[in-house]
Amino acid sequence: MSKFFLKINALFKSIFNGTFKFEVRKMRRTQDSNKFLPIIDKKYRSLFELYSQKQRVISNFDKNIFMYWHTGFDNSNELAKKCVDNIKKIYEPQGYKIYLLDYASIKENIYFNFDSEFISMYEKKRISLQHLSDLIRITAIHELGGVWMDASLFILSFIDFENLVQNNTFNSISPDYFIRKYDDVEYNWSTFLLFGTKSNVFCEYLIDIAKDFFKTNKKIPYVLTDMLICLGKKYNIDNINNSDFGSYKSKFNYVVNLPIDEFERIENAQLINFIKSNPQKLNFSMLKSNEGKKKLLRLLNFNC
Numbered sequence: 115m116s117k118f119f120l121k122i123n124a125l126f127k128s129i130f131n132g133t134f135k136f137e138v139r140k141m142r143r144t145q146d147s148n149k150f151l152p153i154i155d156k157k158y159r160s161l162f163e164l165y166s167q168k169q170r171v172i173s174n175f176d177k178n179i180f181m182y183w184h185t186g187f188d189n190s191n192e193l194a195k196k197c198v199d200n201i202k203k204i205y206e207p208q209g210y211k212i213y214l215l216d217y218a219s220i221k222e223n224i225y226f227n228f229d230s231e232f233i234s235m236y237e238k239k240r241i242s243l244q245h246l247s248d249l250i251r252i253t254a255i256h257e258l259g260g261v262w263m264d265a266s267l268f269i270l271s272f273i274d275f276e277n278l279v280q281n282n283t284f285n286s287i288s289p290d291y292f293i294r295k296y297d298d299v300e301y302n303w304s305t306f307l308l309f310g311t312k313s314n315v316f317c318e319y320l321i322d323i324a325k326d327f328f329k330t331n332k333k334i335p336y337v338l339t340d341m342l343i344c345l346g347k348k349y350n351i352d353n354i355n356n357s358d359f360g361s362y363k364s365k366f367n368y369v370v371n372l373p374i375d376e377f378e379r380i381e382n383a384q385l386i387n388f389i390k391s392n393p394q395k396l397n398f399s400m401l402k403s404n405e406g407k408k409k410l411l412r413l414l415n416f417n418c
Contacts, residue, residue, distance in 0.1 A: 178260025226257035259312030282357030283314035302360035316352035
């Protein structure tokens, strides 16, 4: 089957399982990457090379977890509240501090300093909420160190981030399948789960290049952060290619992509054990379809 028909088939299935917007965004990300990566690579090559020479900052891992809901978690949906509840139950007994961030706390610098120029860009609609969220997660890790988790990350067991970050200053969950390559750099990360140490050079690089790009370009690709991570790998910034970056792999789209009839045939014990080893990236559009709601109703009854 051709790539075109595979894409059409994925879109058709997504209409029924509540992930149509997710599939459209995935196609858009690929198109943006193909168009913008060579442009960004050429424009900032001298800066990439400069950052690749910066000395690595080594610091201890801080047990912080950051999550974000734009209007505050009191106003979030049932799925986000369940994800937060699970994370608190699992990580607070392990000494982690959970930061539930919202736009007001970011704007007022309650927990860490966030560049006011990014706030201005967002309020003037120069950047989207997605771009703002990316900047918040990178800044949180750079300023305080720790873990970023999207509010739709469903986990049922402890992940030892302190151990996973030992050989690197910045890391991510990685899909267990091939996505694509750029100049022999394989995409092996996902920005919904990031972790790293305070003041690391890689986050500093991501913030600085993003800021310049926002200032000097009217059209901002949706996945700018992914592109900058890719180029950071290409130029081995912060020695990232000699670390364990992307070593934590997970089948994190399993529940979202599984047909509802197959999902319903899986025994609870089997599904719980699978999720314990493979944290699931759910999406809020599942709340808008019957199949998505059936999956979520079952998952929300699972306890960690």
